[in-house]
Amino acid sequence: MSVVSRLRDVFRREPMLLVTCSYLFVSVVGLWDLYWFYRGFDIPILEFLQSSDYFVAGLRRPAYAGLLAWTLLVAALSIWPQRWRMRHPERAARLDGRWWFRVAFPRRGDWWAYFGLHPETMATLTALAVMAMLLFHHGGSRALSIRAGGGNPVQVEGSRGSIDGDWRMLGTSSAYVFLWEPAQQRALVLPVESIAGIQPGGGIPAAAGEGGATPSSPAGDQGR
Incomplete structure (x- = not known):
């Protein structure tokens, strides 16, 4: 057998x-x-x-x-x-x-x-x-x-405001969210607790002077 x-x-x-x-x-x-x-x-x-x-x-x-x-x-x-x-x-x-x-x-x-x-x-x-x-x-x-610009666009709200960029959602784990920005060809890994919300079909959020804010460390330091 x-x-x-x-x-x-x-x-x-x-x-x-x-x-x-x-x-x-x-x-x-x-x-x-x-x-x-x-x-x-x-x-x-x-x-x-x-x-x-x-x-x-x-x-x-x-x-x-x-x-x-x-x-x-x-x-x-x-x-x-x-x-x-x-x-x-x-x-x-x-x-x-x-x-x-x-x-x-x-x-x-x-x-x-x-x-x-x-x-x-x-x-x-x-x-x-x-x-x-x-x-x-x-x-x-x-x-x-996704690297070429496909995938699902999202707008991410961090604990300090919107994260500027044309982000694509790659996926999630129990502790992290994985994002990709085709324009700058960079990945971003954010802890779940640092995210206030994720809006599908995002696009590029408003500039910092219009109410958005680019987050600094530690969230921004999670990038590639």
Whole structure:
């Protein structure tokens, strides 16, 4: 039996273990996505996360649960040719001499298909690798779009007045708010307690002489 088959048997005996492992998997996926997204703004996101943020990282976007389902589906579809061989050994033996059949229905011993691993293990590892690459590409694309001026504009009210700039909201953690200003290509990390309010669709606030005020340290010193 492959490692995947053994895990499947364990999950059948202990359904709650499947729920726990799925939750941990989604959390790891969320952290992986956050890391590559904030890396595009030179923000070491892992240093700003609290312990509670690690557990809810995968719950911020429902797409992570979809990725888990996609991984399981792709792994199941990938091993279908091997299962067909096991169920129809005589037909598979007759068709093994044809090259197109060997490409579509490789044997377990074909090194170019499974690299010496069990088909189920190889299918699962391949699905995980593809998912990791998709998250890396998606996080980088989101970061590039916001750096170029996309994203959600916000107006931030600090404890000392409005923070001047055309800010974009990157995200939040339990203790910090992460902002980006495309014009000056700078990031700003503000503690939650230093923020009086955030107005969506902000734009550039009024100048300091018109009622706005540019905050000084410590809030301003949190920038990149």
